[in-house]
């Protein structure tokens with residue numbers, strides 16, 4: 001088998017443990033002093049790529065991000081996890097899935113990977129679009145929500161978490177994969193790896209250099225969702241059954 | 251000219267019509283952009299079309315019936331309808347694992363942005379959707395000059411109902427190209443065999459977390475589910491631990507549901523879990539920790555040990571003569 005490269009896409013997002021709030025003027029999300037991390041699904045994507053490389057089924061893992069200058073810290077941690085090199089496409093503004101898919105498509109054309117692995121969604125915008133959009137631009141098969149991946153002879157077998165169970169599909173490489181949570185558990189980064197990662201190649205490119213002019217959704221307003229109020233504390237099972245019965249749900 | 255295409259949930263020709271499709275039709279009606287067509291894809295679709303004919307307000311049923319479409323992959327779907335969608339100002343799919351796989355691929359192909367998980371329609375180009383696991387809502391606008399492509403957040407919508415009086419719409423069988431992509435191949439589906447109501451559409455759901463401690467203990471929920479004719483749900487921790495299959499996971503990365511009654515046993519109420527139940531009618535929380543975050547959203551909270559509460563609940567339902 002020819003040596004295979006894997007491209008992993010990753011996004012800097014508000015950490016999953018942060019309780020996100022709107023700014024007082026409601027023009028955006030309060031970001032001051034908020035902990036930022038790699039999108040958890042993207043960490044899983046990198047972990048899977050590394051395992052494939054460690055099994056000798058791939059030779060190089062490239063990780064790419066489209067994000068603000070501060071996203072360097074996330075891409076450095078992905079290099080510390082084990083990616084061979086990084087590409088940081090820098091932009092000061094929010095980018096949309098279609099734009100990121102176009103950037104990734106350009107990178108795909110340069111790198112020629114056998115697999116592109118992305119998270120199934122970013123936990124900030126919850127769009128879940130970038131992977132399928134990239135697959136469309138590239139005109140290659142896709143498997144989304146993948147919880148198991150096996151490579152063999154130019155093909156990949158993927159188990160997908162779908163609404164009614166687990167679906168298995170087989171794709172001819174190159175292909176696009178998006179990860180679900182149960183695909184793997186990402187490794188912890190060790191201190192010496194953080195030092196070593198500083199030496200790894202990290203290429204920076206301006207987003208504007210890609211010359212994209214794509215239609216974008218505009219956000220007209222951010223709103224707090226309707227709150228659910230805490231209800232009653234009940235003392236007994238009998239009271240619970242009575243209350244539910246009175247409400248007409250039993 | 252405005253026109254709307256709803257792409258039906260893939261359902262292998264079986265009846266009744268998928269609720270996901272009927273909810274997507276509700277969104278299409280709310281948008282009201284021009285005549286409404288539905289595209290049906292699958293195999294042996296006749297029984298399904300018999301029912302589909304009773305839906306009101308449809309201009310045409312576009313039927314792609316072919317054995318190769320039994321379990322269509324996203325690349326096949328995109329090749330099949332990629333040109334068709336260009337005739338429409340609005341293309342809608344249900345927010346199922348099928349719709350979420352296919353719709354963004356279509357969007358990439360036509361070069362338009364997509365709106366995921368629409369929870370409210372403000373006008374034909376403006377929609378409300380959730381961000382950050384539903385902790386923020388945003389009003390987004392699709393720019394002029396591109397089609398509106400969206401998926402529907404099923405928990406936010408009621409299905410349309412068939413109407414006997416409906417003027418039957420025309421059924422158009424469409425040619426399925428000989429050269430569909432073959433680089434993705436369906437191998438198999440391991441289905442959850444349970445006879446219980448479907449988690450996504452059940453009126454009642456009883457749900458359990460990590461605290462059950464074993465698969466055998468988790469089965470305690472079954473008696474209650476049977477008694478209440480409820481679906482069973484689970485937290486991610488319970489699924490990860492192997493107590494429940496993955497398709498029962500409720501939450502940001504599982505199913506987003508809106509049953510009339512949701513009963514959470516030994517679930518802490520992590521934000522990612524609560525995302526899945528925000529639209530439930532009545533939430534009941536049973537947890538031995540009085541500080542558990544789930545109590546902040548529960549209509550009724552009971553501090554207690556689930557291993558005592560569940561049997562007591564069954565006994566009480568029996569005593570008060572409440573079943574199903």
Ligand SMILES: Cc1cc2nc3c(=O)[nH]c(=O)nc-3n(C[C@H](O)[C@H](O)[C@H](O)COP(=O)(O)OP(=O)(O)OC[C@H]3O[C@@H](n4cnc5c(N)ncnc54)[C@H](O)[C@@H]3O)c2cc1C
Nearest residue numbers: 459460461485486487501502503504516518523538539556
């Ligand atoms: C990116 C991401 C996505 C995620 N998506 C999801 C998702 O879709 N769905 C989801 O559920 N989670 C999701 N999670 C995980 C989530 O953060 C929590 O870890 C998970 O929901 C916790 O499950 P739990 O409530 O069962 O377990 P725990 O948080 O461990 O809570 C157990 C609870 O049981 C109570 N308890 C223990 N023993 C008893 C007893 N005998 N009787 C009564 N109560 C008892 C405890 O007091 C505690 O409150 C996600 C996490 C991440 C990072």
